[in-house]
Amino acid sequence: MAKKVYLAGPEVFLPNAREMLDRKASLTRAAGLIPLSPGDLEIPPTNSKRELAAAISTVDEQMMLEADAIIANLTPFRGIAADTGTTFELGFMCALGKPVFAYTNVARNHTARVIDHFKGAVSPDAEGRLRDPDGLSVEDFGLIDNLMLHSGIERRGGIIIVGDAAADAVYTDLAAFEKCLAAAARKLSNA
Amino acid sequence: MAKKVYLAGPEVFLPNAREMLDRKASLTRAAGLIPLSPGDLEIPPTNSKRELAAAISTVDEQMMLEADAIIANLTPFRGIAADTGTTFELGFMCALGKPVFAYTNVARNHTARVIDHFKGAVSPDAEGRLRDPDGLSVEDFGLIDNLMLHSGIERRGGIIIVGDAAADAVYTDLAAFEKCLAAAARKLSNA
Structure with missing residues (x-):
C-alpha cells in the first residue's frame, strides 16, 4: 500500500502555484508515494474571508491527519525564516508521530542569513x-532554521536536504525536493 | 488541580530573557496556572552545538507533552511573521488536541504588514x-498571521488577543499576554 505524503510549503503563494503543486505531485507519484498537497481539494463555498480561511485550515489539517508523512519546504519565505504555515504543519506532524522530512533551497544557514539580514x-x-543590533540573540547551531524545526526533524530520524538554488529559482527549483523525496521514499518503504 | 500552560514565544532571544520569562511565569502563577517556559530547565551538558540544539528541542517538546495548554506569543519576529519556533510549537499543541491561546503585540494584521514590508x-x-512585487500572493483574510495559525486556533475555540505595544516594547509589553492569560484561565477552569 503506497504511503501518503503531505507536501507542505509556500508553493501555494506562487504565481504558478497550480503548476508547481502539480510538478511536485507528479514527482511524488513517480517515487511510488501518494501526494497530498494543499491545493488539491476544492474548498467549499463560504460567506466570508474568515470562513474561507477556516475552511482551508480544516482541509489542510484533514490532509495531514490522513497523510503518513510530511515533506516540508523550509526555504525562507519573505524574510529570513521559513513560511509560518509550513512550520505550523511541521510541528503538527511531529506531534502526531509521523515521519518528517524537509528541504530548503537556500544553502546559507540560519545564522548566516541573520547576519546577512x-x-x-x-x-x-x-x-x-x-x-543582533537590537540585542536579540541569534541561534548559532549550524541549523537551517530555528532549532525546534531542525532538531525536531533530526531527533525523529527525519532527513533534511539543503539545496542551493539560483536566486531567481528559490521557489521553483525542485532539485532539493527530489533528493528529499527519494530519501523519504526509501525510509517509508523500509518502515 | 492547577493546569499547566506552556509559554511559547521569542522571549528566549531577548537580552533580558530570564527577567521576561520570570515575569510571564509570575503572572501565570497569579492567574492560578502553572507556567512551563522554555528557559525553566537546565539543559544537560553536551559535546557539540548540534547536541545542545537537540537537547533544547527535547526539553521543550517534553514540556509541551506535559502541558495542558499553550499560550503562544505570535508577535512578528525579525520580519513580518511570527517566530518559527513558536509556530512549530503551536502546530504541535494543536495536533495534540490541547487548548491553544495566542497573542500578538502588533495591531497591524498580516496583510497590512506585508504591504508595509x-x-x-x-x-x-x-x-x-x-x-507582492515578486508575484507571490498575499493572504488577505484579516488574520494576524498565516491562516493555519490563526484559523487553527479559532477553529478549536482558542482565543487570540491583539495588542498594540509601543514600537520599542513589542517584545516586552505584557498587556496582551495578561489579557490572553486571563482568557485562558477562564477557559481552562471551565474545562
Whole structure:
C-alpha cells in the first residue's frame, strides 16, 4: 500500500502555484508515494474571508491527519525564516508521530542569513552569544532554521536536504525536493 | 488541580530573557496556572552545538507533552511573521488536541504588514488576489498571521488577543499576554 505524503510549503503563494503543486505531485507519484498537497481539494463555498480561511485550515489539517508523512519546504519565505504555515504543519506532524522530512533551497544557514539580514552587524556578547543590533540573540547551531524545526526533524530520524538554488529559482527549483523525496521514499518503504 | 500552560514565544532571544520569562511565569502563577517556559530547565551538558540544539528541542517538546495548554506569543519576529519556533510549537499543541491561546503585540494584521514590508507595492491580480512585487500572493483574510495559525486556533475555540505595544516594547509589553492569560484561565477552569 503506497504511503501518503503531505507536501507542505509556500508553493501555494506562487504565481504558478497550480503548476508547481502539480510538478511536485507528479514527482511524488513517480517515487511510488501518494501526494497530498494543499491545493488539491476544492474548498467549499463560504460567506466570508474568515470562513474561507477556516475552511482551508480544516482541509489542510484533514490532509495531514490522513497523510503518513510530511515533506516540508523550509526555504525562507519573505524574510529570513521559513513560511509560518509550513512550520505550523511541521510541528503538527511531529506531534502526531509521523515521519518528517524537509528541504530548503537556500544553502546559507540560519545564522548566516541573520547576519546577512543585519549587514554583518551581529556580534558576540560578553558570554560569547551572538546578538543582533537590537540585542536579540541569534541561534548559532549550524541549523537551517530555528532549532525546534531542525532538531525536531533530526531527533525523529527525519532527513533534511539543503539545496542551493539560483536566486531567481528559490521557489521553483525542485532539485532539493527530489533528493528529499527519494530519501523519504526509501525510509517509508523500509518502515 | 492547577493546569499547566506552556509559554511559547521569542522571549528566549531577548537580552533580558530570564527577567521576561520570570515575569510571564509570575503572572501565570497569579492567574492560578502553572507556567512551563522554555528557559525553566537546565539543559544537560553536551559535546557539540548540534547536541545542545537537540537537547533544547527535547526539553521543550517534553514540556509541551506535559502541558495542558499553550499560550503562544505570535508577535512578528525579525520580519513580518511570527517566530518559527513558536509556530512549530503551536502546530504541535494543536495536533495534540490541547487548548491553544495566542497573542500578538502588533495591531497591524498580516496583510497590512506585508504591504508595509513592500512599501505599498502590493496590488490585486486579474482575479482580485493580492500579489507582492515578486508575484507571490498575499493572504488577505484579516488574520494576524498565516491562516493555519490563526484559523487553527479559532477553529478549536482558542482565543487570540491583539495588542498594540509601543514600537520599542513589542517584545516586552505584557498587556496582551495578561489579557490572553486571563482568557485562558477562564477557559481552562471551565474545562
